[in-house]
Amino acid sequence: MSEIKTLSEFIVERQGEFPGATGDLSQLLTAFRLAAKIVSREANKAGLLADILGAAGNENVQGEQQQKLDVYANDLFIRMMRTQGAVCAVASEENDDIVHFDNGGKYVVTMDPLDGSSNIDVNVSIGTIFSIYPRVSTGPKATLEDFLQPGSKQIAAGYIVYGSSTMLVYSTGHGVNGFTLDSSIGTFCLSHPQMTTPAEGTIYSVNEGNYLDFSDGVRSYIDDCKKKRMSARYIGSLVADFHRNLLKGGIYMYPGTAKAPNGKLRLLYEANPLAMLVEQAGGTATDGTRRILDLKPTELHQRCPLYIGSKNMVAAATKS
Ligand code: P6P
Numbered sequence: 001m002s003e004i005k006t007l008s009e010f011i012v013e014r015q016g017e018f019p020g021a022t023g024d025l026s027q028l029l030t031a032f033r034l035a036a037k038i039v040s041r042e043a044n045k046a047g048l049l050a051d052i053l054g055a056a057g058n059e060n061v062q063g064e065q066q067q068k069l070d071v072y073a074n075d076l077f078i079r080m081m082r083t084q085g086a087v088c089a090v091a092s093e094e095n096d097d098i099v100h101f102d103n104g105g106k107y108v109v110t111m112d113p114l115d116g117s118s119n120i121d122v123n124v125s126i127g128t129i130f131s132i133y134p135r136v137s138t139g140p141k142a143t144l145e146d147f148l149q150p151g152s153k154q155i156a157a158g159y160i161v162y163g164s165s166t167m168l169v170y171s172t173g174h175g176v177n178g179f180t181l182d183s184s185i186g187t188f189c190l191s192h193p194q195m196t197t198p199a200e201g202t203i204y205s206v207n208e209g210n211y212l213d214f215s216d217g218v219r220s221y222i223d224d225c226k227k228k229r230m231s232a233r234y235i236g237s238l239v240a241d242f243h244r245n246l247l248k249g250g251i252y253m254y255p256g257t258a259k260a261p262n263g264k265l266r267l268l269y270e271a272n273p274l275a276m277l278v279e280q281a282g283g284t285a286t287d288g289t290r291r292i293l294d295l296k297p298t299e300l301h302q303r304c305p306l307y308i309g310s311k312n313m314v315a316a317a318t319k320s
Contacts (some may be wrong), residue, residue, distance in 0.1 A: 007033050007168065007179045007188035017174050024086035024106065025132070025156060025172065031084040032077070032130065032158070033168065033188055039073045039114070040166040040181060043126060070094060070114035073128060077113050088135055089142035091300050093269055098300070100141050107155075108133050108146045110269040116237030125163035127239025131273040132156040147300055151272030151293035158273065161239045169195070169243065171280040176246075192247075197283040201249025201310040205234045205241040213257035217320035224316075238265065242274055242308065246281060251313040254306045255288060262303040267295060271306050284311040286318045 005013075011026045074094035081087040081101065088105035089098050093112045111130040119126055131154050137143040158170025166181040168188050178192030204225040211219060225232075233250070235241060241252050256263045265271055275285035275292035285292040285308035295304065307317045 005190040007190070010177065010179070010190055014172065014174065017172070027084055028081070028086045028107065028109075028132065029156070029158075029170065031080040032160075035073075035077045035080045036128065036160040036166065036168050036188075037181065037186060038076055039069075039128065039160070040162050040183075042069060042072060043120065043162040068117065069120055069126075070117040074113040077111060077128070077130075081109060087132075089146065091147045091268060093266060093301070096301075098142065098144070098147065102141055106135050108135050108142050110147060110272070112266065112269045115239055115270065119235075119237050124235055125161055125237050125240035127162065127237065127243075128160040129239060129269055129273050130158055131269060131276070144300070147268060148297040150296050151267075151275055154272060154276045154293075157276040159239050159243070159277070161243050163240060163243075167191070167243070169246075169277065171277050173276075173280065176277050176281045195246065195281050197246045197278060197281045198249030198310055199282070200312045201245065201251065202228075202230045203233050203245055203248060203250030204230050204313070205232075205245060205250060205252040206254070207234060207236075208232065210255075210257060213259060214255050215257075218253070218255045218317070221317045221320040224320075238270060238274075242278075245309045246278065246283070249310045249313075251307065251309040251317055253308075253317060256305040260303075261305075263305040264303060265306045267292070267297055267302050267304040268300060271304050271308075274306075274308055278308050282311065283309050284314045285309075286314060288318060 011029050015026050074092055078099055085103050086105045087107045087109050089100045089108045091098050091110045109132055113128055114126055115129055116126040133149050133153055134155055135146050137145050156172045160168045167178055169178040176195040178195055179188035180191035181188050245252055254263045254265050271292050278285050287305045307314050
């Protein structure tokens with residue numbers, strides 16, 4: 001029977017990769033691990049408990065303010081980071097402005113606490129996406145400058161996919177490793193060591209309902225995928241589509257259109273973290289012309305087109 005390595009053991013073991021590591025990053029990843037278990041528990045019973053589904057603003061059976069699961073997840077991750085102490089501020093999809101912790105922490109975090117949350121009601125996989133950056137400002141509290149760093153400055157990135165099983169996949173710049181939650185013992189165990197994505201794949205993921213709005217180049221690439229009899233796989237949940245393509249090979253595209261030239265996805269907490277992961281796994285990510293990790297953000301919630309996955313497929317789509 002192969003050795004079982006828990007996420008905790010792995011984090012401690014790999015801390016040695018960072019000379020002078022103080023353990024802050026390790027503790028932060030540990031905080032994410034705990035939050036992931038709790039969100040997984042809530043997501044798995046969402047269909048059973050009316051008080052975690054649906055739109056916020058309604059009252060649940062106890063007459064309490066009903067919470068959407070993504071609001072719940074956002075509050076939970078923020079609470080975990082606030083108490084953990086290594087993070088001084090967070091930018092979240094759920095918050096218009098930066099959330100400051102005023103604790104002198106040396107990191108800032110960007111996150112999408114529950115991407116694809118509209119899929120909860122129909123029992124489709126959802127996910128959490130996060131990025132960790134070193135703070136660069138020097139004043140009493142973090143500033144926008146800390147969050148507008150190019151994705152290449154990330155020191156860690158990861159996602160949690162709440163699917164048929166719950167997995168936490170992350171990188172600190174030394175490869176990508178995946179951990180599956182064994183809910184019988186409440187522990188994430190290393191299940192996908194040193195993940196790499198094939199250079200070529202036979203899966204393309206795009207919302208073809210927007211086909212007529214895409215550029216000629218994008219339409220031509222999609223047509224080519226069809227001619228090659230590739231498999232169209234798109235479940236409307238970025239983390240789930242990305243995770244499948246990472247393992248099997250494939251491309252996920254959310255192109256811009258004339259109506260929405262920057263597409264729908266967010267640079268800071270969707271494109272950048274997944275771009276770090278895919279590059280660490282041997283894939284690539286562009287906005288259709290430029291490397292995602294080279295983009296210099298100008299605002300917290302800015303959108304960008306995204307072409308991400310197997311490097312040969314992204315190259316072909318980017319050239320198209
Ligand atoms: P569309 C979910 O809202 C999300 O951000 C991603 O998870 C998903 O891939 C995409 O948007 C789906 O968007 O426009 O195709 O429904």
